[in-house]
Amino acid sequence: MIAFVFPGQGSQTLNMGKELLEEYPEYKKYLDIASKTIDVDLESIIFGDDEKKLTLTENTQPSLLTISYIMYLYAKEKLNIIPDIVAGHSLGEWTALAAAEVLSFEDAVKLVRLRGKYMSEACPPGIGGMGAVIGLSIDKISEIISQFENINIANHNSPEQIVISGDKKEILEALKLLKEAGAKKVVELNVSGPFHSKLVFPAQEKMEKELKKLKFKKPIYKIIQNYTAQIEENPQKIRENLVKQITGTVRWVETIQKMKDLGVKKVYEVGPGKVLAGLIKRIDKTLKPQSILKV
Known part of the structure; x- marks a missing residue:
């Protein structure tokens, strides 16, 4: 096929x-x-x-x-x-x-x-954002972002690459926590809005x-x-x-x-x-x- x-x-x-x-x-x-x-x-x-x-x-x-x-x-x-x-x-x-x-x-x-x-x-410019998380399981990411009201998983792209989306301030805070939790890399994405949130x-x-x-x-x-x-x-x-x-x-x-x-x-x-x-x-x-x- x-x-x-x-x-x-x-x-x-x-x-x-x-x-x-x-x-x-x-x-x-x-x-x-x-x-x-x-x-x-x-x-x-x-x-x-x-x-x-x-x-x-x-x-x-x-x-x-x-x-x-x-x-x-x-x-x-x-x-x-x-x-x-x-x-x-x-x-x-x-x-x-x-x-x-x-x-x-x-x-x-x-x-x-x-x-x-x-x-x-x-969503007005500057309010929303997205971030990529490399090298952390989707379960662990879900657990960490559950404490934020306005973030969710946007893309489950590969076992190693997951994208989160939502309120920009919350995204930046979450990316710090995800890095501390063992993510190999976290990146704030240069996007025009919080897609899939x-x-x-x-x-x-x-x-x-x-x-x-x-x-x-x-x-x-x-x-x-x-x-x-x-x-x-x-x-x-x-x-x-x-x-x-x-x-x-x-x-x-x-x-x-x-x-x-x-x-x-x-x-x-x-x-x-x-x-x-x-x-x-x-x-x-x-x-x-x-x-x-x-x-």
């Missing part, structure tokens, strides 16, 4: 996808479709020289989804590699849903632009209203969602999990373990960079993840 995994925010780079689009210019139409859908010139953002503009959440999310979706089409149409299972890391789940035809590409682009906007608006709950409420306007279809591939780390086929349940994902934990370790349990032998990272491949190697070395651009 083959799995495709789609990256989330943090994998974006200026000029991502440029070589692929130069070799297969027919895929440029998807950049045009995306730009027209949200009335933003994504091409000038992705292939420009203003990195800060690309890293604005409301720009990053549609840009990364579009390039990752183009890479998915390339894999399917040019390489003839078809996945049995798909999953995405946070924002990447939306790309997985577009690939699985649960949502149209246009709807996915429109909604992730709104998702980015709502997440940016949900209850501080962005207003974004979840707004997205729930937006998602109710759309018809979700049954996926054409098996899809493992972040919120449950389980296969979900029911369109209504997929919608509910997608809403809860905004403030919920990205259960990436369990997602990859689920793939392995289902019989996945090969994993391709479909999107720019190799962040997910690196995480997967730390979760299960036997899966030998590979970028779709290196095939």
